Amino acid sequence: MSAILLIAVPLLAAFISILVKKVSPYLLLLVSLFALVYPFFMDMSDVIIGGFDSPIGINLVVNKFALTSLIAVNGLFFLVVAVNIAQYKKLSSILLVALAGLNGLLLTGDLFNLFVFIEISGIAAYLITTTNKKPLQTFNYLVAGTVGSSLYLLGLIILYNMSGTLNMADMATFVEGNGMYTLFPFLLMFIGLGVEAKLLPFNSWVKGILGHSNNLSGAMIASVYATAIALVFGKLLAGVFQIEGTLALIIALVLGITILAGEAMAYASTKAREILLYSSIAQAGIVILLFTVGLGAWATFFAIANGVSKFILFGVVNRLTEEVGSDEMDQLKGSFVNNKLIGVSFTVAALSILGLPLFFGFVVKMNSLIGFFEPDFVSNLPGGNFIFPIIILVASVIEGVYFVKLLTKLWYKDSDVKVNFTPLFKYVVVVLAVALIVFGLFQGEVEELVASLINPGGVFIWN
C-alpha cells in the first residue's frame, strides 16, 4: 500500500472528527494506532502524487530512513495520545491534524510541501501548547515559529528562483554545482528550521512552553515534535544543504554554543522542568551536529533515543508537578520513595541520556563518537574531527552532574509525597524504560539496524 495513506487517513479522520465529537478521541486512538502499524506494511517505494513524476510533481520519499523515523515518531505519538487523551478530549481533532503534519514532514520529498507541513504541524503545536494556560508564552512561541517558517519560505523562494525546482533530490544536484550562491538561502532555511529545532539563539520560546508544560504538551513538544523536527533537519542537512565555508562556520558556532550553553543553563536551573528543557536543547544541538558532520545514521537513532527518554522524563516530571504544585527540585525531593517503579523508569531514562552503559543511550552516544574517530572520517565542519567530540564529552559531564543531583534528590530524601500515576501511564513508562534497556543490551542488532541506513559507499542515505 502506498505511504500517502499515512497522511491522508489522519486528515480524513480530522475532517470527520469535528462532526462526531463524542467518538473523536477513539477515532484519534484508532488512527494513531493505524499510523504506528501501517509503516510496517507499506510499499518501500517513492510515492508520486497527482500523476506528475518527480522532480516536477510532489513526491513522498519512502526509504529506510523515513520508515525508521515514521515508526519512532508515530510510536511516540501514539503513546503520548494514549496516555493523555482522556484528559484532553477537546484536542483530538487538532492532534489528528498534528499526526498528519508530522507524517508529512517525515515523508515529503518536496521543499515547499515541507513548508506546508511545517505550518500544519506548527499550528497544531501552538494549539497543543494553549493547554498550558500560559497565553503569553504560547504567543511568543507562535511569533517565533512564524518568523522561523517565514524565513524558511523566504530562503526557499530564493532557491526556487535560482534553480527552478522544489524537489529535494533535484535541488541537491543543483546545489552541488552552485554552492556559493546558495549560502544565503540556506542560512535563511537553517535559521527557520533552527527555531523549531530549538537551536540556541533562536529558541527563546522553549522556556515559556516547556517550562510550563503539562502532561500532554510536555511530552508532545519535547519528545514527539523534537524527534520529528530533528529528523527532518537531518534529512535536509544530509540531502540538500551543502555545508562549507561561512555557512559551516556559522553552523559550527551555533551548534557548539547550543550544546555547551544548553547544558550550562540546565546546570544553573533549579526547577525540574527547566533542567529537562535546557537539556533537551543541548540534545537537539548534538543530534543536529551529528547530522551536519555526516554521521546521519547514528544521529537518527540518537534523536529517537532522546525522544523516548524525554517522553519518560517529561511525563513523570509533569505529573509530579501537577500533584505537588511546583516543579522546584526541593519541593519534589523524595518523590520516588513511594513511586519506585516510576522512579526506576525515570532513572533509566536519565541514565540513558547520560550515555551510561546497559542503556540505549550508551550504544548511540558511543557509536556516534566513534564515528568522529573513524580513520577515514572527514568532517565538513571546521575542527569537526576533534573539537566536537570534546564539546560533546564536556557537555556530557555537566549533564551528568545535574542529572545525578536531580536523581539523588528525588530518590534519597525523605518525604511523604505520594503521587498517583494512572496504571496506563505506569505501564507505558515502564515499557519504554525496558525498551531502552533492551536496545542497550542488544547492541549488535541495533548496529545492524543502523548499518541498514548507510549506503555501501558509507554515505548516510536519505533518499
Place this chain on the structure above:
Amino acid sequence: MELSIEIFILATLAFGLMAYVIGRLHKQLGSIMTILGSLTIFGGIAYLGFTGGLTGETAYLTFTQFEISEFGLFFAIIVSFVFAMVSFFNPFFIKQYKYPALYSMLFMFSLAGAIGVFFSSNLLYLFFFFEFVVWTSLFLIPMGRSKKAASWYYGFSAAGSFMLLFAILMIYNANNGSFHISGIGSVTGTTQIIVFIFMSGAAFTKLGAFPLHIWLPKVLTNAPDPVSAVFSGGLEKLGAFVALLAIVNMGGIGFIIPSIDMYFGQMIIATLGALTIVFGTLMAIRQDDAKKLLAYSSMSNGGYILVGFSMLTSQGVAGGLYHIVAHAIASTAAFLAIAAVARVAGTTKMKELGGIIHKMPVTYMVYLIAIISMAGIPPMGGFISKWMIFQAVIDKGMIFIAIATVFGSIGSFLYVFRPLAALFLGQELPQFKKTVKEAPFFMLLPMIILSLLSVYTGVLPGVIIDFINKIFVDMQLNYNIVMNGFAIEGYTSGIEGVGPSLLNPLLIACVFGVGVFVAFLIFIVLKKSKKIDLMDTYTAGNFVYTEEHLHYSVDFYAPLERLYEKYIHIMKNFYKSLANKVREFGAFMKYFFFTNKPEITVFWIVALMVFLLWGDVL
C-alpha cells in the same frame, strides 16, 4: 577445569539479581547473597587464575572480547578479594539503608563491572565496564551520610571516564579502527602525547590523585561504611589499572631530561604523585573525622602508586604494584575497623569517641596492624612496597620526590596514630559503656583475615613478587625483581665488592617479633598501670566534677596545621569556582536568550545575517 571469564561476569550479575530478589523478601538474606556471590567469584577467579583455567572466550557477551592477562588477573583477584571481605559487613549494616535490596544488587554489579574492566581486551568495552562501575557504585553513595557526594563523584568520574574514552578513540583512530588493547603501545607522535595525557587524567581521577582528588575524601567520608572500604580498597584500584596501562605500558613520553635521565611525562607524573602524597598527608593530619582521615590517607597512598609507576624501573613499578596489594589490604582493614566502631558508636568523629579498646580489643588490633602497614612500618606489607619505591626514587636521584615520599611516611605516623589514640585508647566514655560491644564473629572474621594477610605480605613477599614478575613478562616489560632466598634484591651500590642491597622481611619480622614479645612480657610482668574511673582524675590542679571528655585528639597538631591551613582549599575552591562559572554562564545565557521577547530571536537572526555578510558570501 576451564571457565570463561564472561561466566564470572554473568554469574556476578546473576548473584546481584538474586540478591535483589531475595533482598526484597528479606533484607539480610539478600545481603548474605552478596557474601556468597563475592566469595564464589573471588574463589573462582583466584583458583582458576593460578591454575591457568581462565579463558577469554565469549559465548554470551559476544559484542566484546576478553583476554586473560596476568595484570588483569592481579587486579581482579585483589578487587574481588576486597569485595568478598567487605561483603561480610553488609548484613550488619543493611538495615540502615534506604534501599537494602538495591544496595545488595549494586554491590554485586559494581564487582561485575570491575572484573569486566580488568579482562576486556577491547578498549571500547573496557570503557563500557568502566562506566558501568561508575553508575552502579554511584547509587550506593547517597545511601550514606551525604547526598551531595554523589554528584561530586559523578562529576569527577565522568570527567575521568570521558578522558579515557577520548584517549581510546584517539587510539582507535591511530590504529586504523582497531579497539584492541595492544593498540595503546603502538601510537606515536602527537597522538601518543594526547593519549598519554588523557589516560593519565583518567587514572588520576579514578585514583583520586592531585589535582583531581576532590571527590575521593567526600565519597569515602560520606558513603555507607562498607562502601567506603570497597572504594578505598577496591574501586580506587581501577585508577591504578589505567595508570599501569598508560604510564607503564606506553613507556616514556615527551623529551628526555638529561640530568636525571627521565622522560618529561614521567617527571610530570612523579611530581603530581608526590604532590598527592604531600597533600593527602597534610589534609589527613587536620581531620577530626576518622573516616575522612583515612580517606585522605587513601589518597596519599594513591600517590605512592603513581610515583612508583612513574619511575619506570623494576623496583619502581614492582613497588607500585606491591603497594596496590598492601594498600588494598590495609586500607580495607582500617575502613572495616572504623565501620565496626561506627556501627556500635554511631559516629566516627574522634572528639566524641574514646576508650573503645576495652570493649573492642580485636577491632583495635586489626586497626593497629592496618595502620602499621599504611605507615610503612615493618613487618607489614606497606613497608616492603614503600621500601621498593624509595629505592627506585633515590636511584633516579630525584631528591624532591624522595623528600615527598619520606614526608608522606612520616606524616602517616603523625595521622594514623591519632584515631588509634582517640578512638580506642584513652578514657572510656560513659555513654559507650553499655552500648559498645565487640563486633560479632562474622565481622571479625574478614578483619582478622585481612590483618593476617597484612603480616603475611610483610613477611613473605615471595608469592607476590613472583606474580609481579609474571606481570612483567606478560606485559613484555624489561623489568625483573630478583628474590634472593627470602630477601628481595634491590639496587647495586656501584661500589666494588658490595652486592646488591637486600631486604629480608623475614629477618626483620623475626627481630620485630622478638621486640614485641619482650615488650609484651614487660607489659605483663611489670604492670604498673591500673584502670581508673573517669572521675578519678584532675586537671590544672583541680578535681573534675563532671564526666568530661578529656583526650588529646582535638587540635592535636594545631601548630603544624597553622603553617598551611591557608592553602588547603585551593583545589576545592578551584573546582567550586569552576562549577560556579558554569552556573553563571548558564544563568547569563538564560538571562540573555530566554527573556519573554520574540524580538531576541529576530535580533539573533539579524546578527547571523551580518555575520554572513561580513564573511565572504556576497
Place this chain on the structure above:
Amino acid sequence: MKNFLALLAALGLGVLIILSLQNNTLFNEYGEDVTGRDSEEYGDREYGEENPASGPANIVTSIVADFRSFDTLGEITVLFVSSLGVALLLGGTKQKRLDLGFHPNFMLRIGSKALFGIILMTGVYVTIHGHLTPGGGFPGGAMIASSMLLLYLADDTFRAKIKGFKILESVAGSLYVLIGIAGLFFADYFLENFLNNGVVGDLLSAGIIPLIYVLIGLKVGSEISGVIDNFLTEEVV
C-alpha cells in the same frame, strides 16, 4: 533608535534578498520563451481545443488545484486547524453575541442585506469558475464568508447556524481527501485527475479540478464564517 535599527535590518535583509536573487542561474531573465520547459504545453492552448494531458484553462488553477493539489490540501488543513484553534480558544458551549458598543441603523441593515446576496453570488461564481477565470476556491470561499460577515454587521443579534457550517466544512474536507484516495485506487496516484479533461474553456472541463475548487470554496467559506462567528460571540458567563 530601535526603530532605526529595525529599519536598517529590514533594508539589509531586502538588499541581501535582491542581491541573491540576481545571482540566479536558471531564471536570470524573465523571458517569454518557454520552449523546452515543462510548462510549454500549457502556454499554447487555444480556446475550444481538447485539453492537454492535464489542466484547466487558468494556468494558475492548474498549478494550485492539480499540479500542486497536495500542497493545497495542506493549506486547507492549515486553515482548518486554525479555525479549530479559534473555536478551541474562543468557542464555548453557551454563546451570545459580542456587544461591540454600536447598533446598526436602518440604512446599514437594509444595505447590508441587499449586498449580502450580491457578494454571495460573486463568491459562488468565482468559486465555480475557478478553473476558467482568475479566482477560485480561496477567494471565492472568502467572499462567501465576507457575505456572512455583512449579515453579522447588519443585525446585532444575528447568529449563523454554525452546526451547518461544521457539517459543510467536514464534508467538503472529507470529500477532498476521498477524491484524492479515489485517484489512488482508480488511477494509481493520489489526487490524480482521473476524470475527462474536456474542452478548454468549457465550464465542465478539466476533470476533477472544478470539483476540488468547489469543495475548497465551500470549506474556506464555512471555516472563515465559523471563525467570524467565534470572533463575534462571547461565552455567557
Place this chain on the structure above:
Amino acid sequence: MLDNIEVLQVLEIVIAVFMVVLAFLAINSKSLIKAVMFLSALSMLSVIGFVVMQAPDVAVTEAVIGSGLVTSLFVFTLLATKKVGVK
C-alpha cells in the same frame, strides 16, 4: 514619452516604497486601530502590485482576505478588547 512597461515598472517601485512606509507606520503607530488601518492599506497596495505583476488570482485572494476579512477581524477584536478595558 514613457513606455507602457516603463510606467508599470515605475509604478511597481512606487508601490514598493509605499508598502515599506506603510509597514513601518503600522508597526510604530501607538494606536492599534490605526495600525490595523495601515495594514489594510498595505494589503490594498499589494493587491495593486499583484495586478501590475499580472497575477490576478493572487490579487483577488489578497483583496478579499488581506484587506477585507483580516482587517475586519482585527477591528472586531480591538472593539471587544476595548470593552474589557473599560470595565
